[in-house]
Every structure is written in structure tokens, then in C-alpha cells.
Amino acid sequence: xxxNSTVYKSISNxxxxxxxxxxxxxxxxxxxxxxxxxISCNGEGRWNSLAKCAGLKRTGKSCRLRWLNYLKPDIxxxxxxxxxQLLILELHSKWGNRWSKIAECLPGRTDNExxxxxxxRVQKQARQLKVDSxxxxxxxAIQRFWMPxxxxxxxQNSSVxxxxxxxxxxxxxxxxxxxxxxxxxxxxxENEQPENSVIPSQVCDNIADEHSVQDDYHVxxxxxxxxxxxxxxxxxxxxxxxxxxxxxxxLTCTSWNTDELWEFRKPDQELGL
DNA sequence: AACTTGCACAACCGCAGATAA
DNA sequence: CTTATCTGCGGTTGTGCAAGT
Numbered sequence: 001x002x003x004n005s006t007v008y009k010s011i012s013n014x015x016x017x018x019x020x021x022x023x024x025x026x027x028x029x030x031x032x033x034x035x036x037x038x039i040s041c042n043g044e045g046r047w048n049s050l051a052k053c054a055g056l057k058r059t060g061k062s063c064r065l066r067w068l069n070y071l072k073p074d075i076x077x078x079x080x081x082x083x084x085q086l087l088i089l090e091l092h093s094k095w096g097n098r099w100s101k102i103a104e105c106l107p108g109r110t111d112n113e114x115x116x117x118x119x120x121r122v123q124k125q126a127r128q129l130k131v132d133s134x135x136x137x138x139x140x141a142i143q144r145f146w147m148p149x150x151x152x153x154x155x156q157n158s159s160v161x162x163x164x165x166x167x168x169x170x171x172x173x174x175x176x177x178x179x180x181x182x183x184x185x186x187x188x189x190e191n192e193q194p195e196n197s198v199i200p201s202q203v204c205d206n207i208a209d210e211h212s213v214q215d216d217y218h219v220x221x222x223x224x225x226x227x228x229x230x231x232x233x234x235x236x237x238x239x240x241x242x243x244x245x246x247x248x249x250x251l252t253c254t255s256w257n258t259d260e261l262w263e264f265r266k267p268d269q270e271l272g273l
Numbered sequence: 274a275a276c277t278t279g280c281a282c283a284a285c286c287g288c289a290g291a292t293a294a
Numbered sequence: 295c296t297t298a299t300c301t302g303c304g305g306t307t308g309t310g311c312a313a314g315t
Contacts, residue, residue, distance in 0.1 A: 024284080025284075025285090025309090026284075027283090027284090045301095046301095061286090061302090062285080066283090066284085069283075070283075097303095097304065098303090112282085115304075116281070116283085120281055121281095124280085278312100278315095279311105280311085281311090283310105284309100285305105285307075285308090286305085286306075288302105288303090288305100290300105290302085291301075293299075294296105294298080
């Protein structure tokens with residue numbers, strides 16, 4: 001990428017504005033280094049003065065965004081794992097487009113990344129299904145088709161990561177997603193943790209370790225018969241996420257098992273899925 | 274090989290709330 | 295109390311790349 005072609009000055013017709021010469025567009029390696037070095041010495045915050053003191057011809061906003069979304073050391077790169085996707089789907093159903101709040105529950109993931117994921121992957125599915133991504137119908141499709149597939153992939157991954165060739169040497173046992181939940185270890189704060197969440201806390205624990213797996217985690221639900229959703233004699237009240245979690249039952253107790261999970265796949269199977 | 278299209282993601286913009294003066 | 299500035303959030307846009315034609 002040519003710097004000259006991508007970094008451009010803001011439109012400026014006056015000498016005064018030209019003298020400010022604020023840079024926009026993609027960050028250069030040099031700018032990144034300046035920002036990293038300055039923050040490592042002085043800490044983050046006070047972004048406007050930081051931008052000036054660091055010698056960056058950027059707005060404070062731009063510096064903050066660059067740091068939080070890209071340069072911060074604990075930022076996780078790579079595909080979202082099924083666990084993370086599952087968590088996003090649930091939390092979005094609960095909190096809506098509160099990306100920063102959702103991001104708090106996914107260590108190392110930024111609100112921007114989650115927002116992008118939602119727009120590019122989730123909304124794409126909704127478009128292809130010709131339903132509104134905020135509709136109950138789409139929510140139900142996620143619950144009944146998408147999430148079981150993600151859980152399936154999680155199970156596959158857990159068997160892969162437990163193999164001798166696994167990179168996961170810290171935890172030699174399979175990520176016990178369903179057998180030994182440890183609620184107290186959930187990264188979600190006590191105050192913020194979704195009530196009756198069906199997402200096992202162990203899943204949350206494993207999220208931080210899963211990003212080494214760069215497999216194809218995309219799940220496509222558009223091949224499923226959406227008409228089944230409207231014809232099914234299943235009340236939406238069964239799926240009131242805010243009340244009973246994803247699978248329509250009271251999961252106040254976070255101790256859940258595989259059988260319970262797949263029990264809710266039966267309607268799909270009856271539909272010939 | 275050239276062109277088009279769609280996707281993924283980085284970055285920007287506008288707004289609102291918080292804080293300082 | 296009022297005003298100005300800063301900060302954070304969510305929505306949107308721009309760009310590079312890959313796949314398809």
C-alpha cells in the first residue's frame with residue numbers, strides 16, 4: 001500500500017488549516033511506533049494532549065481508536081472462535097447493539113471487531129434468509145440452527161485440541177465445555193453476567209485460549225428451511241432469552257450437560273435438518 | 274488477463290454523557 | 295450554573311483483497 005495514495009490531508013483551503021496538517025487514513029508503521037512508545041512511557045488517556053506530545057499529526061480520537069482497536073498488547077487477532085461467536089449471539093440478543101458492553105465479555109476482542117462481525121456475518125445471514133436481523137424469526141433461527149452448529153464445532157474443536165498434536169499444552173484435558181462448568185471463573189463480572197445464561201462459563205474460560213485455532217468457524221444457516229419456523233407450533237415465549245436463556249429453559253443453575261443441549265435439537269431433526 | 278462484485282476490516286464521523294474550568 | 299472540552303460509543307464509510315465472471 002502506497003503511503004502517498006492512502007494517507008491524505010484533510011481538505012484544506014486555507015494556510016492556517018494547511019499548517020495543522022492533520023493526517024487521516026491508514027496509520028503508518030512510524031506512527032504506530034510513536035504511539036506505542038509514548039504510551040509505554042506515559043500511559044494512555046488524555047488523548048488530545050497525548051497526540052500532540054507524541055508528535056503525532058492525528059486527532060486524539062484517532063490515536064485512541066488506533067490504540068484500543070489495534071495496538072494494545074492484549075488485542076487478540078484472528079477469527080472469532082465458535083465460543084466467542086456463541087457468546088456474541090447470546091449477548092447481542094440480550095443487550096442489542098451495545099458493542100462495548102459485549103466486548104467486555106470477550107477478552108482481547110474489541111467492540112469494533114464484534115460490530116464488524118455482526119454486520120458482515122450475522123446480518124449477511126439475515127439478508128440471505130430475507131428476514132430482519134432484529135426480528136424474532138431471525139433470533140429463533142439463530143437459536144435453533146446456528147447455535148447448535150456452533151456448539152457442534154466447539155465439540156469438534158475440543159476433541160482436536162485434546163489430541164497429542166494439540167498446541168494446547170497448558171490444559172491437556174479437553175475443554176470440558178459441558179461436564180465441569182466453573183461459574184466463578186466466568187470473565188463476566190457478577191454484576192454484568194447475563195442471568196440464566198446458557199453459555200457455560202467454561203466456554204468463556206476457554207475463549208482466551210482458543211484463538212490459536214484458525215480454522216473455518218463460519219456457520220451458514222441459510223440452507224435451512226425458514227418456513228419451518230413459522231409453521232412450527234412453538235411459542236416464542238419458549239425462547240425469551242432474557243428470561244430463560246437460549247434454549248428456553250431455566251438455566252439458573254449453570255450446571256448443564258450435553259444431553260440437555262441436544263435435546264433442543266430434536267425439533268430440527270424432525271424437520272429433516 | 275481484465276473487470277466486477279462482495280467481503281472483511283480499519284478508520285472516520287456525529288452524538289451524547291462526563292468532566293473541567 | 296454555564297460553557298467548553300474530552301471521552302466513549304454506535305453507525306457508517308473507505309479501501310484492499312479475493313473470488314467470480
